[in-house]
Amino acid sequence: MSPTESATPDYWHKVVDCQWACPAHTPVPEYIRLIAAGRYADAYMVNWHSNVFPGVLGRTCDRPCEPACRRGRVEEQPVAICRLKRVAADNKGEIAERLPKAGAKNGKRVALVGAGPASLTVARDLLPLGYHVTIFDGDPKAGGFMRTQIPKFRLPEAVLDEEVGFITRLEPELKLGRRIDSLKALLAEDFDAVFVGSGAPRGRGLDVPGREEAAANIHIGIDWLASVSFGHTTSIGKRVLVLGGGNTAMDCCRTARRLGGEDVRVVVRSGFEEMKASPWEKEDAAHEGIPIHNFLVPKAVTHEGGRLTGMVFEKVRAEYTNGKRALVPAGEPDVHMACDDILVAIGQENAFPWIEGDCGVEFDRWAMPKVDETTFQSTNPKVFFGGDAAFGPKNIIWAVAHGHGAAVSIDRFLSGADIAERPPVAMAMTSQKMGIHEWSYDNDINAALRHKVPHLENAIALKDIRAEVELGYDAKLGYAEARRCLNCDVQTVFAPKLCIECDACVDICPMDCITFTADGPEQDLRTRLTAPAVNLEQDLYVSPALKTGRIMAKDEDVCLHCGLCAERCPTGAWDMQKTLIEIPQAGASCQNR
Amino acid sequence: MSYLAKPKFRHKGLEQNALGFTHRDYEGAISTLCAGCGHDSISAALIQACFELDIEPHRVAKLSGIGCSSKTPDYLLGQSHGFNSVHGRMPSVLTGANLANRELIYLGISGDGDSASIGIGQFVHAVRRGVNMMYVCENNGVYGLTKGQFSATADTGSKSKAGGINADSPIDLVSLALIAGATFVARSFSGDKTQLVPLLKAGIAHKGAAVIDVVSPCIAFNNHAGSTKSFDFVRAHNEAVNRLDFLEGREAIKLDQAPGTVEDVVQHDGSVIRLHKIRDDYDPRDRVKAMDYLQQRHAAGEMVTGLLYLDPEPRDLHAGLNTVKAPLNRLDERALCPGAAALTALNDEYRAG
Ligand SMILES: Cc1cc2nc3c(=O)[nH]c(=O)nc-3n(C[C@H](O)[C@H](O)[C@H](O)COP(=O)(O)OP(=O)(O)OC[C@H]3O[C@@H](n4cnc5c(N)ncnc54)[C@H](O)[C@@H]3O)c2cc1C
Ligand SMILES: Cc1ncc(C[n+]2csc(CCOP(=O)(O)OP(=O)(O)O)c2C)c(N)n1
Ligand code: SF4
Ligand code: SF4
Ligand code: SF4
């Protein structure tokens, strides 16, 4: 196969599985090393630069990085990347001085609709550049769903307030409590660009007989959670049914447990395994004594004179035809569950009743705005979308990533640059060699399994809706967990001209990554390596022909980045070099940094 | 060398042998030799050979003398028996161990200094007695451990790292083994595991004195221009006469190449050595011709590698001495110490006549 174009940042970036998987491309191993070194504030700043809400995300992130983490392929479980972020946030101390300041005004005005993570990221990126940023939100406080949906026992308000504060101190014009009900009117004001970060605010309802009659005790999950969050709702019946299998359902049931629900059950149509909720959310619900009943489809609400008495479900089973699943009646008697309240958490939708048909923003046949996936621009060049509003409900880290991307576009758009052309990814590579077998990173591979995050006892946690359930790693546990990281950004860089083909690297490599063999097409090469290279998502690093005519092929899949190949190489043909990859943010194309 | 222990993590897709082990279960302590040393590659080849032969590590005894090469038994088969003896004395210690317990697999691991200088007498006697062992000489042409003096296998005219020229004649361990009556003789190169691993497997399975001379570049003291044991020189002058596959058991013997270029040699125990001939006229069963050929090619400045001589029906030391079949540690006290009467009877045997 053709030799690896290893000079491209993307090749090396992909080797850092966590950073590649993170929508905001947070340099994970870099901050984990800083945590291990006790440099929490530095670790925090690395995070803050990329993902804007380290304290929030260290508690709530969907963590797409963790299933990608190499450690999971090497032993059983990935590094607790997310909870380590929290260690940095909890221990950072005073960092205000390190935050950017609002830039001298450049005279350009940008309106942001919604004050969720997407808009707040746009604001953070644009304010230091001198843009005048106005943020509108119908809610009285900034934060979006991070504030109104995520329960306080998962995300204490102080943590959110602090990180929202790091942005509001840059002095955007905040127009809270002001819902935008006409895009046309907004465009008529003198804004140079508009960013729509209004989220996916509508909870899907349930249409079954009896629903209208018993409406007083049937609540839409996200509306109910918002009402709890604002303190309007403070209690619920003793017996609660939560319908739905996603993370909203998990937050509903756990909140219900804290507001007086004693017999709280989750009921899902699908099987337990296929539920959308993250495994750890399901675990936490189970730990709080909440059973999950599966394969039950809601059929009717039962009531007595308008008072809710329960719900009837039809039992179903999964049937697979051509790999497609269908839920078919199981042929068993219906199930009735008695309850006092029902929380409906069966999905969220976008809604743009305030965007008029004639303001240049086109919608597709699913009533979603037509938005470019790279530039976030809509069909009206002045209007950009991001977060849940752009492509449907996702999560905070995606909202942040969209925010960065949209800010780059807005900055370029308002500087007269072509927004389709994106500023290049920056990469620095530095050798980690300090001596014959001394490296400036810890290459002694730690064998410990993933450390559990301590939790508050149920007896205390269930009494107080504001008591944070997860206690987080303390410094000692944080250090222990940080040591599990394999430093995937410290890359094995091969210099073919120096290699004398002595095999020393092949012999020492604990993971059988390296092979010297005859060249061939990739498919064939993958079968001829020291250990089979079956993970097609991971690249082969391939050299040009060496002295004997063979090539060096390294399977990146399970490399431990232990550096033993480089320690063993007599000629220095292997070197361990740290790649620091930086995804450009707004201003990068105009500034030198 | 490295200070760190090799991580315990391993590739999850590693092949397992009949015992359920992966090749990593045959590793030893981490090597303290110089980075890139040929000896480490030979250790890796030995690990691979034992893995492929499904050998139970505790059935192996590794014995060595003194030298970098003689340190290597520590870097493989951590679960087997080991004896690091004095300089050049490994063959005697191995012979003794073999007499005491004939059921173990004996690996004699030595260097060119250990075998061709101080231990040359020990070496030839162990070979001529037909001790059932595989004797591996990791041959780098220098005393590596004592910082690179020429050894007795250094070629005349070869240049030391400091610039000195060797005036003495070299000792060729392969020729010496042939003369002394070894029943399995091979030469290989640490940098060519595809050739080396099957040779080691066949050598381990051979039930007699098997000698393998493995040229093994010394990265620190003998890998420069002017050396005849450097990676570049060996690669340029390596003349392989054959390549082989070692097959256990008679089953599945099917030739996949044109006759004439492939030949199966069936061993006494039923195992098969399949020779892929590179030189068609080379017959590894003809000892005299082999010696002749080796001298010719040596005179031409080439280094012959491959399986050079094989007697498929070897005889070993125990057969010659008619020793007891069981290892001594399985005999009871009565058998080992038959008493004064038995001693008298034995002495009387010698007095008679
Ligand atoms: C119950 C629940 C729990 C969740 N838990 C997690 C979690 O643990 N981790 C995670 O990563 N994600 C979680 N999410 C998803 C996450 O909250 C969202 O994906 C994320 O907040 C989207 O950010 P956003 O900026 O696009 O919009 P939002 O955060 O939704 O913010 C949109 C804001 O726009 C305002 N707005 C809407 N329309 C208008 C208008 N016309 N005028 C003015 N203002 C308007 C809204 O009031 C709101 O404040 C959860 C979602 C729910 C429902
Ligand atoms: C009786 C005795 N004499 C001399 C020495 C010094 N000595 C140690 S190793 C060695 C030579 C080893 O050479 P070789 O067997 O080729 O091993 P290498 O280090 O080259 O692998 C010598 C002479 C010794 N240890 N003991
Ligand atoms: S081991 Fe560390 S650097 Fe590698 S993917 Fe996991 S967290 Fe990232
Ligand atoms: S760093 Fe080198 S020796 Fe270590 S696992 Fe990766 S390729 Fe193998
Ligand atoms: S250790 Fe170095 S010189 Fe030897 S084969 Fe590997 S890369 Fe090449």
Ligand SMILES: [Mg+2]
């Ligand atoms: Mg030597």
